[in-house]
Amino acid sequence: MKKFITVFLPIIATIIFAFYFTSQFIQPSPKKEITIATGSKDGNYYKTALEYKKLLEKEKVKVNIITSAGSIENIELLKEKKADIAFIQNGTTFDSNNKSIKSLASIYYEPLWVFYKNEGFTIDYIIQLISKKISIGNIGSGTRDLANKILTDNGIDSNNSQILDLNNKKASEALEKGDIDALFIVSSHNSPIINKLLANPKINLFSFKRARAYSRKYTFLEALTLYEGTLDLYKNLPDENINILSTTANLVVRENFSNELKRLVLKKVVEVHSKKDLFAKTNQFPNSHNMKIELDEEADKYFKYGDTWLEKIFPYWIASNIDRLKILLIPLLTLLFPLFKGVFPLYNWTMRSKIYRWYEEIREIDNEIDKASKTTLNDYKKRINTLREEISKETKVPLAFMGEYYNLQLHLDHIESKIDKRLLN
Structure with a gap:
């Protein structure tokens, strides 16, 4: 127990501190809400936004739709942070020095x-x-x-x-x-x-x-x-x-919008727009071709690599939470080696302690044999036989430690032999 306290308690405390420290750098889970700027209610932007809304709300994301006069007004809505994502017509006049708005996808x-x-x-x-x-x-x-x-x-x-x-x-x-x-x-x-x-x-x-x-x-x-x-x-x-x-038609996004929600939107965009159309081939859209506004970094990753292996295995929100928590692997991996290095000695010590705990009493008997009376020696002999029975019942160890177990039995035989020699004298 003393060894556990002195060796492993500091390791556990260090791990807890490391997890706490790194957790301060983890981004909180985003609010599951998106505001989309479209055009008029009778336009195709609005109809497309309704399709996104239906799919995103299945993922428990609230979707708000704002109507507008069109692309120019939608850009202003993004700048004013009244919308998160907006439809615009590719080629719409835009200040190229403005880095607060990025392209998400070209959709049809x-x-x-x-x-x-x-x-x-x-x-x-x-x-x-x-x-x-x-x-x-x-x-x-x-x-x-x-x-x-x-x-x-x-x-x-x-x-x-x-x-x-x-x-x-x-x-x-x-x-x-x-x-x-x-x-x-x-x-x-x-x-x-x-x-x-x-x-x-x-x-x-x-x-x-x-x-x-x-x-x-x-x-x-x-x-x-x-x-x-x-x-x-x-x-x-x-x-x-x-x-x-x-x-x-392009989707554009305001700066600082959640990367997790961007990826989720892109997944739904693929679902809606990858089909064959009058002018488009299957899987021609969505894409990142010829857009006049700089492509968002997260969108670029998505178009290059698609879904992550986590997204392919787990439902989206589970995958995204695991991805956000991956920073916690840093302290875990850092301390994993010394932890494993300490686990095996602790295991060995635990197994051997089941055997070595009997030696204290055996040593006391051994120290007293030379000066004990015959009556006491007979009592010691009875105690040795009792110890054999107790050891047989209470000491259960894996095969790897049977050498130490049989050494204990030999030491008992040795002590009993010493007692017999004293009784004959």
């Missing part, structure tokens, strides 16, 4: 659709829209930002044309009535507005003859082909091959 194609009033002739170049009434989307939207870039490239501005900031619904209604000449809209091909405009014989869809030229100038744009009949074979929509430009 967002085609740019340019519709114009059918006046009996085809418009082949954007410059032909000069002097026209053109809607380019809400102030604060990514559509307006992209449309302005393309119009400026073609020398069109408010000095030579009437530029309007109508939302998608009002702009489409105005075009159908003939109140405006053209509209720009960035939206999914599944949008009811897109399908309605395509089906209207009074409205034409602009085909970018120079789509590849635009995609070379703006790396966030990609030239795609919408083939004849793709959207509706029965109605043959569109009625010819159309060259379109497409950006991508």
Whole structure:
């Protein structure tokens, strides 16, 4: 017991202190709540956010959704920390010196659709829209930002044309009535507005003859082909091959947002967006390609390595908690060697002490034999026989220690022999 106190108690105390010290560096488990900034309620960003919400709430994460005018406003919501994650249109004007916002993932194609009033002739170049009434989307939207870039490239501005900031619904209604000449809209091909405009014989869809030229100038744009009949074979929509430009929808995240929640969101993003689409191949999205905002470090790790081995074995929150606690392995591994080094001697000492505890009484008898009377010697002999029985019943040791056990028996025989010799004298 004394050896245990002097040797192992300090080791245990050191381990406890080391665990306490390192625990001060462990990040607390994040609050299971995410606020996502989308666009309008009738837009694809909002619908996608609802899909995320459904999946994340199965993981016991509360999801708040904020609507906005679009990408520009969403960036401001992140800067003001009113949102944690936001949808933006790739290529949206952004201050590259601002490091408070990082890209999380590119999640799907967002085609740019340019519709114009059918006046009996085809418009082949954007410059032909000069002097026209053109809607380019809400102030604060990514559509307006992209449309302005393309119009400026073609020398069109408010000095030579009437530029309007109508939302998608009002702009489409105005075009159908003939109140405006053209509209720009960035939206999914599944949008009811897109399908309605395509089906209207009074409205034409602009085909970018120079789509590849635009995609070379703006790396966030990609030239795609919408083939004849793709959207509706029965109605043959569109009625010819159309060259379109497409950006991508991006998820961006504010600084200091939890890495654990980032990974969880990315897992759900993969679940939602990895399927084949009209323009995308299976597993083409999500990805980290051509994003204009710097990629988040944790997202970069996720795209390179995927789920950790812990995430593959355990449910996500268990895996993340184990990962956070891995720092506690430092003191454990540091002290493991001396601990094991001490365990084996302690074990040996414990086993041998079961045998050696009998030697104190045996030694006392041995010291008294030479001067004891015959009566006392007979008592000692009886005591030796009693000790044999007690040792046989009480001393249970592994085979590795049977040598010490039989040595004890030999010593008893030796003492008994000495007693017999004294009794004969």
